Amino acid sequence: MRIKVISPDIVTYGAMVIGGVLEQEGYDTSISRVIEDTDADILILSLYSTQHLLDTRIKKAIRFQKERGGRCYVGGPVSADPSMVLGELSPDAVVVGEGEITISRLVLEGPSPDIPGIAYMKEGEMIVTGSSPPSPMTRPLPLIPPDIGDQNIRGANVYIETHRGCVGGCGFCQVPRYFGQEVRSRSIEDILTEVRAFKDAGVHRISISGGTGSLFASQYGRMNVPAFIQLLQGIAGVMGPKNLSSPDIRVDCITDEVLDAIRDYTIGWVFFGIESGSEGILKKMRKGATVDQVREAVKRCRMHGLKVAGSFIVGYPGETADDYQMTKDLIEELALDDVFVSVAEPIPGTPLADLVLSIPQEENPVYVPHTGEYQALGLSEAEARAFDLMLHADLHKPRFTMTDDRTFNLYLEEVRKQGSDILRSTEVLLRYS
Template sequence: MDVVLINPEDRTAVKNKLGFVLPPLNLMYLGAALERASFSVKIIDDDLKRMGAERVAQLVERINPLIVGITATTATIKTSLEYIKAIKRLLPDVLTVIGGPHPTFLPEDTLRDCSALDVVVMGEGEATIVDLAENYERRGAASLDDIAGITYREGERIRVNMGRALIEDLDEIPFPARHLVPFRDYETSSQDAGGMITSRGCVYPCRYCSSSLIMGKKFRFRSPENVVDEVEELVEVYGLHDIAFLDDTFMLHRPRARKISEEIRRRNLDVSFVTSSRVDMVQESLLRDLRDAGMSTIYYGVESGCQRVLDMMKKGITVKQAEDAVRVTKNVGVDVITSFILGYPGERPSEMDRTIDFSIKLDPDYSQYSILTPFPGTPIYKELKARDLIEDDWENYTVIKPVIKYEKLGLSRELIQKKLVKAYLRFYSRPRYLLKHSYMIRVFFETLYRTYIEPRIPFRKDRWVEKNE
């Protein structure tokens, strides 16, 4: 085996607290790129298997690959580095590589924090990982100085190479190598397992989001034919008929979105799919076209019910646009998911309450709430870091725990946590809502327990291991 790619165990994410584990789409993209370059690849999804760093390291030792790569979010960076350390102890000569949003923005810090780590891949990884593997296979570690898009260790020094240009033609990227994961083992809906990405990049300047910094401010997109080719593969090869388009803004290029709907209908594909959109991009005729092609649900990042807060976020939308978008979508007969952020710096408690009230007024089918989490790389992170208003306890960067020093802003972390619980309680405990969505009763109480009660229970690793052995 040439390359082993690892998805680390993530005990911090809300999705895992509720029992949902999704196939690692990012690693499947990397695996596909490596396989096309004639490398043999294995993906170990330890977020699914829950073996732990030491047992994964023993498995990797038996495989004895040339390169080990692992992905990391901010919440999982500490755990990811534990895997790297355990593997390096058993295979001191293996090249250890890490990628993902957190190391992309803090590459030098990540290397300094782990002497067992050799390389950080920054940003979009398909071309970089292939370049890295080809060079390392031919010439070893001495050849890393001319590989764009990496930061790496050279003896006692850390070197930052030039950035890599973004991939212009996304149709050239092979479809994710879904055959590299145990697809049927994921205890989740087929919709989640059938996730796919049809575009990259974001042109908007939201201060809490790093998407445009990772994937560029230019909106790059796959052709409608290429997108529907993958949809067809999911249907015919994997037997999936429920699909989630995981783009930040699927409907940003409306003519393309319309052509995708037309192509799905032309091929007579029996699919149901979820998309996302900004509320200022909504067009009723397009919603109808997408609905007729199978769109069942749409996700809107509303974020606040207070215009002043939306302006501070640089969201670029109005409260009225959010109202109109949800109303039109429901009239068309498509389910609506809305998301909201509480605790934005400068937001008043009364404005958080207005957001909660607004979310109920919109009456979407589902609503998600989170606490403002200033992830590295975002404009708000840089501002708060400069003002000494955040703590770099990365495991708390879960969007359900306050990491901002709200006390310095005249508030408290306990208040923000209570607002989050209040939001979920008020939205999901409405008798009228529960009568319409009776299956949400269990999910509601599970969410309440995991976000508010469980974090106050001392963690017992022996119990976790016993439960998951």
């Protein structure tokens, strides 16, 4: 039996894991980031964005697969709301949640009420068989595409998974809803075997994912700092310190030893999800961290010789002009080495999505027209705040960055795309609410 796994535009780690499971079971399995018609017996689409549900290329590939008598299954983060996936794409089934165990049975048996963790249509009714079982953290090597070395995700060829779960409960994040808040870690030996396989396949730089990197091997919410240090030492020993990043850390999940290890065994950057300078908005976001904790974390990183980047979310429902100004003030105060700005996106299955569905459109900054200094650009209030914050951040980086016409237009294009994508995502949520 021939199986084709497609992860659109970026081959995600999760897609490679599913491919590796199926390959180990003896199936003729291939993997690609190119959305294309295929002659495989089974097409598996690993989808990580709500935008994929609206992608005409994906719809065409599924339609072709079914017309020729092949089967098509969809999994990935979009499975948080299987009704949306079934309604927009019409695959034979959706794998809901973690898929390593479920996909094996689904490929062998086809959709059945006896297989936990799937959703499918039968006689016009959606059948959901409950949650998929948690996957074991010991598994076969991922199925690595031959062009993996050409892939670029924030500077890395691939983000590998060292653990699943996150102790946080941020209202905009899918990780604790998808994997849970209990941390499940892989063995260092298995991780290093995998790292060597990626290096042999042409990977130049690896990044660690898993929500918060320093939670590796933690138990009951308490960090296992020696294990995290051993992990970084081991990967750096294979790849070299300049080819490893462990960027995503919560501001309340650092110690002096953790920061020294990041300095010594990685490229030397820390990426904090700061999100807002307003305590009120941080509480709405369920961030679980305060602005003072952010200040202290950035200060400590610099004491250890690290570069610090931060992400910020604007246009969160309930964000006032005063809340937004607090975020601008914090960016000016922190003078971060790099800043990433996003409009609040209601990802299915998150409290933010529930909040967006519960409020009228006139209270959602994504729908509210901007009437301030950027009015001539035709932006929403959320888009205008994102655009303004990008420009503002450039003025307050340690190395002054002059915004020229090219940068201005790039930022404008980015916020317009974000706004358009989020409007589309919101409309899909509304259709299936």
